[in-house]
Amino acid sequence: xxxxxxxxxxxxxxxxxxxxxxxxxxxxxxxxxxxxxxxxxxxxxxxxxxxxxxxxxxxxxxxxxxxxxxxxxxxxxxxxxxxxxxxxxxxxxxxxxxxxxxxxxxxxxxxxxxxxxxxxxxxxxxxxxxxxxxxxxxxxxxxxxxxxxxxxxxxxxxxxxxxxxxxxxxxxxxxxxxxxxxxxxxxxxxxxxxxxxxxxxxxxxxxxxxxxxxxxxxxxxxxxxxxxxxxxxxxxxxxxxxxxxxxxxxxxxxxxxxxxxxxxxxxxxxxxxxxxxxxxxxxxxxxxxxxxxxxxxxxxxxxxxxxxxxxxxxxxxxxxx
Amino acid sequence: xxxxxxxxxxxxxxxxxxxxxxxxxxxxxxxxxxxxxxxxxxxxxxxxxxxxxxxxxxxxxxxxxxxxxxxxxxxxxxxxxxxxxxxxxxxxxxxxxxxxxxxxxxxxxxxxxxxxxxxxxxxxxxxxxxxxxxxxxxxxxxxxxxxxxxxxxxxxxxxxxxxxxxxxxxxxxxxxxxxxxxxxxxxxxxxxxxxxxxxxxxxxxxxxxxxxxxxxxxxxxxxxxxxxxxxxxxxxxxxxxxxxxxxxxxxxxxxxxxxxxxxxxxxxxxxxxxxxxxxxxxxxxxxxxxxxxxxxxxxxxxxxxxxxxxxxxxxxxxxxxxxxxxxxxxxxxxxxxxxxxxxxxxxxxxxxxxxxxxxxxxxxxxxxxxxxxxxxxxxxxxxxxxxxxxxxxxxxxxxxxxxxxxxxxxxxxxxxxxxxxxxxxxxxxxxxxxxxxxxxxxxxxx
Numbered sequence: 001x002x003x004x005x006x007x008x009x010x011x012x013x014x015x016x017x018x019x020x021x022x023x024x025x026x027x028x029x030x031x032x033x034x035x036x037x038x039x040x041x042x043x044x045x046x047x048x049x050x051x052x053x054x055x056x057x058x059x060x061x062x063x064x065x066x067x068x069x070x071x072x073x074x075x076x077x078x079x080x081x082x083x084x085x086x087x088x089x090x091x092x093x094x095x096x097x098x099x100x101x102x103x104x105x106x107x108x109x110x111x112x113x114x115x116x117x118x119x120x121x122x123x124x125x126x127x128x129x130x131x132x133x134x135x136x137x138x139x140x141x142x143x144x145x146x147x148x149x150x151x152x153x154x155x156x157x158x159x160x161x162x163x164x165x166x167x168x169x170x171x172x173x174x175x176x177x178x179x180x181x182x183x184x185x186x187x188x189x190x191x192x193x194x195x196x197x198x199x200x201x202x203x204x205x206x207x208x209x210x211x212x213x214x215x216x217x218x219x220x221x222x223x224x225x226x227x228x229x230x231x232x233x234x235x236x237x238x239x240x241x242x243x244x245x246x247x248x249x250x251x252x253x254x255x256x257x258x259x260x261x262x263x264x265x266x267x268x269x270x271x272x273x274x275x276x277x278x279x280x281x282x283x284x285x286x287x288x289x290x291x292x293x294x295x296x297x298x299x300x301x302x303x304x305x306x307x308x309x310x311x312x313x314x315x316x317x318x319x320x321x
Numbered sequence: 322x323x324x325x326x327x328x329x330x331x332x333x334x335x336x337x338x339x340x341x342x343x344x345x346x347x348x349x350x351x352x353x354x355x356x357x358x359x360x361x362x363x364x365x366x367x368x369x370x371x372x373x374x375x376x377x378x379x380x381x382x383x384x385x386x387x388x389x390x391x392x393x394x395x396x397x398x399x400x401x402x403x404x405x406x407x408x409x410x411x412x413x414x415x416x417x418x419x420x421x422x423x424x425x426x427x428x429x430x431x432x433x434x435x436x437x438x439x440x441x442x443x444x445x446x447x448x449x450x451x452x453x454x455x456x457x458x459x460x461x462x463x464x465x466x467x468x469x470x471x472x473x474x475x476x477x478x479x480x481x482x483x484x485x486x487x488x489x490x491x492x493x494x495x496x497x498x499x500x501x502x503x504x505x506x507x508x509x510x511x512x513x514x515x516x517x518x519x520x521x522x523x524x525x526x527x528x529x530x531x532x533x534x535x536x537x538x539x540x541x542x543x544x545x546x547x548x549x550x551x552x553x554x555x556x557x558x559x560x561x562x563x564x565x566x567x568x569x570x571x572x573x574x575x576x577x578x579x580x581x582x583x584x585x586x587x588x589x590x591x592x593x594x595x596x597x598x599x600x601x602x603x604x605x606x607x608x609x610x611x612x613x614x615x616x617x618x619x620x621x622x623x624x625x626x627x628x629x630x631x632x633x634x635x636x637x638x639x640x641x642x643x644x645x646x647x648x649x650x651x652x653x654x655x656x657x658x659x660x661x662x663x664x665x666x667x668x669x670x671x672x673x674x675x676x677x678x679x680x681x682x683x684x685x686x687x688x689x690x691x692x693x694x695x696x697x698x699x700x701x702x703x704x705x706x707x708x709x710x711x712x713x714x715x716x717x718x719x720x721x722x723x724x725x726x727x728x729x730x731x732x733x734x735x736x737x738x739x740x741x742x743x744x745x746x747x748x749x750x751x752x753x754x755x756x757x758x759x760x761x762x763x764x765x766x767x
Contacts, residue, residue: 033493097651097652118652118653119535119537119606120654121652140537141536141650179534203541204529204530207353208533
């Protein structure tokens with residue numbers, strides 16, 4: 001369970017996105033995650049490969065599940081884990097971001113897990129610190145650990161990623177989860193469909209090797225996985241979509257729309273869900289269709305794997321040779 | 322040299338062994354030029370068959386290009402209000418190093434150049450501190466608010482050479498109609514920052530596959546095109562003189578091309594960055610590639626090049642926009658727009674000659690006689706009686722841009738370490754050398 005199974009095939013200083021990862025590296029992370037899924041189901045969950053190391057969760061945007069997931073992952077690996085929530089109102093944009101980075105850096109953390117409301121901000125911060133940085137979501141850019149945990153969930157259910165049809169539905173435009181998933185799934189040979197009204201699709205998205213659908217009936221036809229995205233109700237109504245009622249009517253997932261998918265198609269959602277807006281409440285809870293809680297479970301394992309993998313690539317962080 | 326700096330313009334200077342380039346007269350050939358005090362008194366081939374006049378100081382051009390000093394019709398000098406980014410003095414040093422002898426500065430200072438006192442302030446500061454000629458734009462609307470038009474007539478009398486709310490569009494159609502209409506009373510030029518802010522929706526780069534990849538909010542091409550097309554309709558009914566600042570889209574270039582064909586007084590300028598770079602150059606959130614308008618797609622870049630070649634685009638202007646380091650060392654969406662451009666204007670533009678097939682004369686016209694005519698200022702020509710505003714350059718010299726050596730107070734440029742061809746050797750304003758490359762070299766060696 002410990003150091004012997006380590007294959008040093010992950011040589012990155014940071015994990016800032018799926019972009020830049022090879023299929024082999026993705027497979028390596030998923031394989032490593034598998035072992036943590038098993039470990040996390042034991043009573044004794046510790047694998048202290050990060051004992052004596054410091055992990056800081058630096059969140060410039062509120063989050064419960066991702067932050068908790070990283071906190072658990074760090075603690076189960078034996079790292080000293082602390083959480084810092086920075087109010088975006090208090091932090092006056094840019095120079096303070098770099099100031100924050102340099103201030104924290106001076107305390108010699110080993111890993112910074114960072115979430116920020118602006119695309120590219122985590123990379124900017126990573127450029128100014130010596131430790132490993134994991135992107136826990138930057139603006140509408142990437143959320144790599146979410147894509148990895150989604151891939152792990154799919155792979156455990158289907159045994160593979162290659163050749164599967166995955167429909168990603170909803171607010172693609174603002175979604176970092178969608179971007180990371182598109183990159184990861186296409187890279188691993190899955191067929192990705194995006195299903196949304198054009199107002200919620202980013203420009204030129206076909207360039208990323210995906211099929212675009214504006215109709216759930218064609219978008220979900222014969223698919224293996226239906227991945228629903230959260231609709232940010234506050235800023236959507238009357239702008240990107242006319243109403244939540246109309247949105248659910250055409251793009252919300254319910255049993256009826258799911259019928260065109262494969263009989264054993266699985267439903268995913270990165271959470272938090274808007275029940276009755278993007279997904280029917282009963283369907284979300286239907287354990288024969290929904291794998292939403294598995295996603296949460298595997299999230300911890302994936303984050304453990306990422307932390308361990310980064311410790312290989314990072315001399316200051318890794319076990320002393 | 323020291324003598325002239327201390328005592329103003331030398332009496333007579335003879336420029337020998339030059340390749341004279343004057344777009345206005347179509348001259349491109351060996352020749353000489355003689356200036357007396359601030360003016361050109363003779364120019365042409367074989368002026369000095371009997372040798373240069375005894376009383377003239379001789380500048381041996383060694384076969385390099387002697388052209389009218391460059392005219393940059395779009396710069397931001399940041400004074401007053403943002404002197405930590407640039408001043409008229411440092412901006413003029415930057416201009417001199419770039420071969421620019423006249424520049425027109427935008428009114429988005431603090432306070433805004435929207436009244437006579439500010440126009441006079443700029444002129445006084447320029448007189449006191451500038452190495453080159455500075456012409457202020459006046460604002461189209463008070464405080465750049467887009468609501469009430471400024472005293473354009475009085476501002477013009479005081480010395481404002483054209484009008485713009487640059488940085489912001491004149492968005493209200495009625496205000497724009499009245500501005501064009503009123504400005505036509507005096508034949509004044511209105512330069513529009515063409516952008517529909519609602520369509521741009523706080524976007525921070527051009528819409529396309531790159532904005533999608535980076536997850537950045539994006540600005541569609543149509544945001545520019547729609548305002549240019551609207552404004553051209555307004556020019557039709559007002560008869561005003563309309564100019565599109567920093568044109569960046571194929572659609573807007575086509576709109577200007579059609580307007581010109583219909584005989585309207587519609588002109589436009591393009592920046593070196595919009596014909597040199599495209600949205601792919603944003604790379605991995607490089608804030609030095611953040612501009613307004615944004616760097617557009619390669620297809621738009623090609624349309625700008627085409628517009629320059631066929632004469633649709635009247636001028637190359639830098640949109641020199643100095644910003645301190647802190648304004649750019651922030652998440653992309655928060656970064657300030659724009660780059661410094663005066664010191665890279667000539668070499669970047671010369672690529673259109675070296676690689677794009679434009680003749681040197683056609684290219685220089687966009688940086689000399691073209692903008693001078695649009696602004697109605699002296700200079701931009703090598704002719705008797707014109708100011709002795711000159712640039713001597715070697716069009717073929719290869720060098721590598723080093724941003725740290727810029728004379729501008731700000732160093733925000735995406736062109737650091739870029740290999741370019743074409744170098745300014747000497748810049749002359751009113752008969753006086755304000756920049757000499759050999760002195761820079763000597764200083765480096767020492």
